[in-house]
Amino acid sequence: MIDEFSGDNFDHGPHKFIGGAYVGAIMTNGRPIEFHPTPPGTPAWGLGWKQAVARHYNHTVVLTVHGSSHPTRANYLDLDPTYKDAWGLPLLRMTFDFPDNDIRMSSYVTEKAVAIGRAMGGKTVAGAPRQRPYTTMVYQTTHNTGGAVMGDDPKTSVVNRYLQSWDVPNVFVVGASAFAHNATYNPTDTVGALTYWALDAIKNQYLKSPGPMVRT
């Protein structure tokens, strides 16, 4: 795993984007149904496909480019006006596509990963930078963030700095929902830290004097 192209670890001067991605040689495993790498130009089925899979299955390395995702006003979650769950409550509706910034970032860092792949001695190196439209058909990691963001103003945020709802003080929303900005790495550690932070406030402040812990 290299960190040279994540966050602000490199000069963004000419690149027209902020953020970045880590590059890692990450093989999760060789799922026989999901993982059958073939070089570009391989037939999609038939004998040619089969022989290419047999040749390359055990001779392929995956370089992962795992990038940041920036919040924009056009990307949001709301309650679906039509579809409901088993209890008749509205489903959550996600409206999302990659902003220009993230497309440029993915293109830039993927180029770097391809160069690394060539330097590793790969006979065939193929990069697949992110493209629009965002699709649910391809797994693109599932560390979704945002939806009930933390802030210091009830007009522009859902919870205060203790993950306490501005509107209903005995409701605490704990999770990656608190921050809309996914900054390259998986957010679970941040979520854990926020949980400890909220629990400490609940135990040492809220339970002694229930009510809003931040006055506006």
Next chain:
Amino acid sequence: MTDLSRRAVIKATGAAGVSILPVGLAGHEATAQEAATVGARGAQPTTYLFFNPEEAAFVEAAVARLIPADDKWPGALEVGVPNYIDKQLNGAWGAGERLYRSGPWQAGTSSQGYQLPFTPAELYRTALGAINAELKAKTPFAPRSSMTRMSTSIRSWPPARAVR
């Protein structure tokens, strides 16, 4: 349920996870050679729980074209892919256990994935029926493989969870 156009049937079946050959490609060649290969390799007979013989014949021919046997390795037919699909369709996956199954159904976009009201089992039954009906009307479909002849077909229709 059976008035899907040919294009819709093929596209929809692909979305369920297994690509079915377009009819034009599948027509003439589920060959005796493929059938013979099964026998020669001594494959275990498959007891189909979901597919009827006609459906099984098409699926067997289709997977044999998608991943054929060669002189080094068996193909999808020889290693029992139709049996795997059959058992999946006959179980919870086929019944759409994890699918959201309340309408209204809309065409959706290509980035939104599967948007049809059918469970996988319903989708296969509907699509294979339409394909076989069309093949009967035009080019007679291939002779059945030895695996199909050996198979016992136990129909399990309708699936556990009925159509709305």
